[in-house]
Amino acid sequence: MADDGPSSGQERTMNYGKEHVAVYRTYAPALEGVRTIPESEFDGRDNTLLGMEVRVQVEGEEFLPSFSEGDNSAVVATDTMKNFVHHHMGEYEGATVEGFLEFVGKEFLETYPQMETVQVSADELPFEERMVPGDDGFEPSDLVFRVAEGESGFGHVVLSRGDDGPVVEEQKSGVTDIELVKVKDNSFTGYVQDEYTTLPERENRTLYVGLDIYWTYAEPADALGEEPERYVPPEQVSDIAQVVFDEFDVNSIQDLIYRIGERTLERFPQLESVSFEANNRTWLKVRDDLEGDAKVLREPPRPTGFQQFSMDHSDLEEAGQE
Numbered sequence: 001m002a003d004d005g006p007s008s009g010q011e012r013t014m015n016y017g018k019e020h021v022a023v024y025r026t027y028a029p030a031l032e033g034v035r036t037i038p039e040s041e042f043d044g045r046d047n048t049l050l051g052m053e054v055r056v057q058v059e060g061e062e063f064l065p066s067f068s069e070g071d072n073s074a075v076v077a078t079d080t081m082k083n084f085v086h087h088h089m090g091e092y093e094g095a096t097v098e099g100f101l102e103f104v105g106k107e108f109l110e111t112y113p114q115m116e117t118v119q120v121s122a123d124e125l126p127f128e129e130r131m132v133p134g135d136d137g138f139e140p141s142d143l144v145f146r147v148a149e150g151e152s153g154f155g156h157v158v159l160s161r162g163d164d165g166p167v168v169e170e171q172k173s174g175v176t177d178i179e180l181v182k183v184k185d186n187s188f189t190g191y192v193q194d195e196y197t198t199l200p201e202r203e204n205r206t207l208y209v210g211l212d213i214y215w216t217y218a219e220p221a222d223a224l225g226e227e228p229e230r231y232v233p234p235e236q237v238s239d240i241a242q243v244v245f246d247e248f249d250v251n252s253i254q255d256l257i258y259r260i261g262e263r264t265l266e267r268f269p270q271l272e273s274v275s276f277e278a279n280n281r282t283w284l285k286v287r288d289d290l291e292g293d294a295k296v297l298r299e300p301p302r303p304t305g306f307q308q309f310s311m312d313h314s315d316l317e318e319a320g321q322e
């Protein structure tokens, strides 16, 4: 298909950038004044230690000669991008991952006119408070944090140039790498039974699910945290997931994520949509001949099942909840 190439009108892919830019800030401004929800104790964070791993991707027609002619005169070295991110972490006056991404993205556009679009995303590098003995019993240390694994906040923003300066084209927030196990009161029944089906129906299984949850705001500016009562903290969405899992006897991961989505949209009317990427990591039964509900379980072999789903407020209206 010789006439299908970029030169004949199809949009060309051309971008470059830096990923895995880890940056840490001590004594960032605290996140205060977030609205609390019944599913979560989270009401803010001190940000004594704020870490993130950032990815920057830039686009612009002026970069074409760097690909086509080896002419680097417009190229901002990706090493420079890394330094730019590091430097601006010290200039950011807000308290959220999303706010930092928008701030640094705008700074890129304002500093380098050859950049037409900048995409910035980040995974939070999480740290946990540690409890130490204080005057009134155990209290969180002001100084020592545990380097946490797994679950973390996520942000993504796409910025382009408008007539009056940088414009947010897309925004997405999230909490990723949630892993939850519910020991009983989960079923998986009623699925298609045919000549290929070997999986036995289970009225009560131990369900282990991996979850990434993403959301978009109706007003992207709400993602920044500048109006904290309109900000959706990843910690609260993660807490909704575990509370809903605890509350409902679900018949599948599909059923579970729908209920988490419903609750999230109910709690946060300022969101436009919620989406999920789920994985089934359910252990396999080795023994269930023990007393009561006790079992012995083992890791499942590959391959792994997954579920993806997105929903918005129209799903609540259909269910008669709005």
Ligand SMILES: O=c1[nH]c(=O)c2[nH]c(=O)[nH]c2[nH]1
Pocket (backbone or CB within 6 Å): 188, 199, 251, 252, 253, 254, 280, 305
């Ligand atoms: O929650 C589940 N959903 C499925 O679609 C599925 N398929 C399967 O084999 N186990 C499961 N579990």
